[in-house]
Amino acid sequence: MNPTNWGNTHHRNPQSSTKRDTLLSVLHSVQSPQRGKTWITDKDLSSIAREYKIPIAELDGIVSFYTLFSRAPRGRHVIRLCDSLSCRICGSLDIYRHIRKRLGISRGMTTGDGLFTLEIVNCLGACSTAPNMMIDDQLVSGVSLKEIDDLIDRLSKEGI
Amino acid sequence: MSQLKFITRYASIENPLDIEAYLAQGGFSGLREALTMSPKEVISAVKQSGLRGRGGAGFPTGVKWESVRGDTERYVVCNADEGEPGTFKDRYILEHTPYLVLEGMAIAAYAIGAQLGYIYVRGEYPHIVTALSNSIALSEKLGYLGTRILGSDFSFHVEVRKGGGSYVVGDETALLNSLMGNRGYPLLKPPFPTEKGLWGKPTVVNNVETLAYVPYIFMHGATTFASIGHPESPGLKLYSLSGHVAKPGVYEFPMGTTVGELLQAAGGTRGPLKAVQIGGTAGPIYDTSALGYALDFASMRKVGGALGSGALVFMNTSVSMVQVLDVTMRFFAEESCGQCFPCRYGTRQLAFMAHKIASGQGKLEYLDFMRDIARVMVGASLCPFGQSIALPLETILGGFGDEIVSFIKQQEFLKEVAV
C-alpha cells in the first residue's frame, strides 16, 4: 500500500526501462548558455520525450517543476538575483531596483533586444558574499552597482 | 595535527583537485583503515562516533547505515542540493575538499554494500559538477574509487547528477525522486530509503558534510570524534555565518560552540545585533538572548529550537522583522512542492498575509490566522517541509510580536516591498 510515484513511469513500470537519472542533465544541456539558447522548445521536449519514452505531458510537468528550466523563450543571458534573507538584508533590493531601471524590465521579463532575462531566485548558497546573483552559469558575488553596470555593458557589447 | 580542525584543514590545500596533496595530508587513509574492518565493524564505529546527519535533520548516521536491508543492489547518494538559505558549507566543501566527500562515500558504500553512488549537485553549482567529475576520474585512476578499490574485492563507482533548481529536493525522498527523473515530490515515509530508495532499492542518502566527516572517524577514531562537543551531538561542525557580521564565512568548530563564541570568531556584528536566525529559513529566529545558546542538535532541541544546517544569519537593528516575515513566508510559498493541500494552500495564504502586512494592509487578526495555518501545516503536511514552517513563524511572532503588532497598528509599510 505504499504510495507510489505519480505518472506511469514509476520504476516498477515496464515502460520505464530506460533509467531516467540522466534526464535533468539532458534538459540542462538543451538549454545551453554557450549556444545562446536558454529555454526548452517544443521540439526539444518532443525529442527528449521520444528518447526517454516519457509522455509529453509528464515531461513538461517535470520541466516546469524546476526553477532553472524555462519553456518560454528567455534572453541570451539569464540574470538570477537572490532575494533570500542574507541577500535581502545585504541589499538585494538595491541591486534589483538598479537592474530594473537599467534594463527597463522587472522580474520574469526579457529585454526587448532579447539580451537579458531577469529572474528573482532563492538562496544561491554563497551568503557570505551577499548580495549574490548568477548570470548564466557564473556566480556574481558582492559586487557594486558600478561593477554590475560594467558587466551588463560588456555583455551587451558581445550581443546575441 | 589538531583534531579540532578537519575539513578546514584540507580546504587550505591550494589546488582542490590535487589528489597527491590530499594524500600527503593523510587523505584516503580513512578508507584504507575502514577496508581492514568488516562492514559491520565500520557501521559500529560510525555509530560509536555519534556522528549525526549534518544536512539539518541530525539523524544518527550509523543508525541509518545499519537500517539498510533487503535487496543486494544498493546505493549511496550524496545530497549536495544545498538550498537552505544562509547555508553555504557544502559549496565550501565541494569546492575545496571534494576528495573528503568521495572518501566518505566510499566508506559508506563499503559499509552498506553499495556498488554505485550518485552525487546530486544542485543545478546552481554547475562548476562543481564539472570539478567533481574530474576528482572522481583522478580517484579512480589511483584506485581509490572504481573497480577493486585499493586492491580489495570492493568496487564502487560514483557518478554526478545535476539538479534542476528546487529547495524541497534537498529532502532525501524528494532528492531520490528527482534523481529518478521525476518532479521533486517528497514521498511518505515509511518506506524509508534505506529499505526502498532509488528505484526501490536500499539507499543511503547522506549530506555532503556528513560524508566529509566520515573519514575522521577512521583516521582519529570513533571515540575521539565522540569526545568533542556535546555527548548526544558530538564532533566538529561547519557553521555558515552571514548577514550583518564582520567576517562572514565558513567556520569549523566543535559542536556546542555558542552563538556568541562564533560571533566573536567572526569579528562581531556590523551594527548592533537585533536578531539571529539559526539553521536556515526553516529555523528559529531569536533576539540577543540566543548568544548563549549552544549550537548542537541536543542543546537546540532543549530550548525548543533546532540546529538545522548550522547556518547563522545575523541581523542588526536596521532590519525590520516584518521584512523577515515577508521574505521567509515568500520562500516557503515559492519552494513548496505543491503535492499536499496543507502546504500548497497554506504557504500561499501565509505569504499573502505576510506581504499584506509588509505593504501596510495588515490586520491584527492575520497573526492569529497565521498561527492557525501553521497548526494545520504542522499536523497535516505530507513531509517535514510543511511542518518546518512553524519554527520561523512562531519565533518571529513570539519573540518580535510587539514590533509586528505596532507595525500593523500604525499601518506602516515597508519601502522595500518591491518583489
Add this chain to the structure above:
Amino acid sequence: MKDVTLKINGNSITVPSGTSIYMAAEKAGISIPSLCRHEDLEPKGACGMCIVQIQGQPGFKRSCVTPVEEGMEVFTTTAAIRDIRRGILELVLATHPADCLQCIKHGKCELQTLAERFEIRALRYDRYTRDLPVDASSFGIVRDMNKCIGCGRCVQVCNEVQTVASIFFHGRGSNTIVSPAYGSSMGQSVCVNCGQCVVYCPVGALYEREAIEEVWKAIDDPQKIVVAQIAPSVRVAIGEEFGLAPGELTIGKLYSALRALGIDVVFDTNFSADLTIMEEATEFLQRLKGAGPFPLITSCSPGWIKFGETFFPDLLENVSSCKSPQQMMGALIKTYYVESRGIDRESIVSLSIMPCTAKKYEASRPEMNSSGSRDVDYVLTTREIARMIRQVGIDFANLPEGDPDPLLSRYTGAATIFGASGGVMEAALRTAYEMATGKTLEKVDFTEVRGMAGVKEAEIDVGGTPIKVAVTNGLGNARKLLERVEADKKAGHSSYHFIEIMACAGGCVGGGGQPIPNTLARRASRIEGLYREDRGLPFRKSHLNPEIKGLYAEYLGTPGSERAHALLHTHYTKREQYMVVPT
C-alpha cells in the same frame, strides 16, 4: 497473512493484515472524510483530511496510507483533528471559485459535501483564484482549472490506470496546475476522451462537453425530425440518476422519457450492435479463411481507437474496419431510414444517447459522414439526458413502459451485452460459431470472457478450430496486452485470433458519461443487469434478429457487401504521441 485486531474510537475490530486504517474504519462503519482518496484508486495522501491520531505516536497520520498494526488504538476524530480538517477545507475553499449555483457539480460535489459536513459558514481568508480560461477544445471533455483542487485523481487515472498520459501536474507549489503540455490544449493532446478523469473528479473541474442546448433547439424546431438511438449501457445505469439501483433495467421507461422530451423517433443502438456482429463475424471468418492478419481487434470503443492510433499504429491493420454501433446506426438513419420513409435527409437530427464521452469525439471524426452529412449530429451522455428529463420534470421512476419505433430498434441478447467487457466477444462468438459451422450453438453463455478482470483469455472451439481470444478493459490493461501482441508480430506469429478492447474498466458500463458515482462496484452491478436482460430475451444471437434480416434483405445485401462497406465500415489514422501540438 494473519488478521490484525485493533481499536478504533474505542471499539475493537479485526481486519486482514495490510489493511489501511481508513479501510478498517470503513469496515467499522466510520466514514473518515477525504478529498483525494477514491475507493477505486491508489491512495496518495495529498489532501490530509483523513488524518487520525494513534495512541503512543506523536502527531497525526494519514489513515489512507497507514496500515493497521496489532493492538493499535486509533482515534479518527478528536478536537485537534476536527480543527485541522476544518483548516484544510478553509484553505481549499479560499482558492475555489464561489459559484456553486452555476456549477455543473452543484449538489454532487465532494468539496461542497465536506464544507457542509464541517459547517464552514464563513471564510476567514482572502480568496484568490486563478482566472484561467476554460479549455473546451476537446470534443468530449471540458477542463475548468479554476475549480481544480489538485487532488490528483485525474492524473492518476490518466497516467497510471489508462496510461494515456495526456495531463500531468505542472508548475510547483500553489501554482501547481493539471494540464497537457505547455502550449497544448486538451483537444490537441493525446487525450482519447475516455472521460475517466471526469468520473473521478470530485469537483466541477472536469466535465462532459454538453450538447443539451443544441438538442433542445433541434427538438423545438418544427422543421427538424430528431431521431435518437440509445446505447446498451444506458438502460442499466440511468435509473441511478433517479434513485433506482445500478443494474436495474429501465429501457421501457427510457423510451417513454425520450418521447416525453419531444424526440420524434426512438431507435435502439442495440439494433446496430447486432448489425456490428453481422459485419464483424463475417470479417473474422474471412480472416480465418485467408490466414490473417491476426488478431482481429474490435473497433467499437472510440477511446480505444484513438489510443490505438496513437500508441500502437503498427497494429491498425489488425483492427476491424467495422464502425461502432453508434456510427453504423447514424449512417443508416440518414440513408436506409429516410429513404424507406421518403423523408428529406436534411431534416434529420441524428442523436445518440451514450454512456461515453469519447462518442462525442467519434461522431465528429471527419470520416464519419458516409451518409453524406454527419452520421451522428449530437451525442448526449447518460448524465445529460438525465438532466434533460429532470428539467422537464418527468418522474422517471414512475414512467410507463414504452416502445421504440420499428425498423432500427429490435435487438437480441447478444446486442445488449455489448455494454459489458467481453460482451462484444461473446456476441461475435455466438454468431461466428453458427456462421462457420452451420450448426446451432447450444451453449450460448461464454462465461470465460465475462467479468471485471483486466485481461480475460479463453480458447473456444469453433467447428474444430480452437479460437484463441482475449478480452481486455481499461486502457492500461490494453497496453500490456498489445505490447505482447506487438512483440509477437515482430516475431512473426500471433497468440490470439480475436481481441476485444474496451477503453473503460468494466466496459462501456463504466464510460465517462455514466452516472457518478461511477465506481467499479457500480459497474459490476450494471454488468449483471445486462446479462440478466440477455438471459430473458427471445433471441440471443445477432443473426436471428428479424429486423437485421430485413435490413440485409431490403438494403444491404450480404454482410461485407459494397453498400455495407460504404456505410458501415471505416478507416483509421496514425497519430503522433510525442508532439506538443501535433501538426
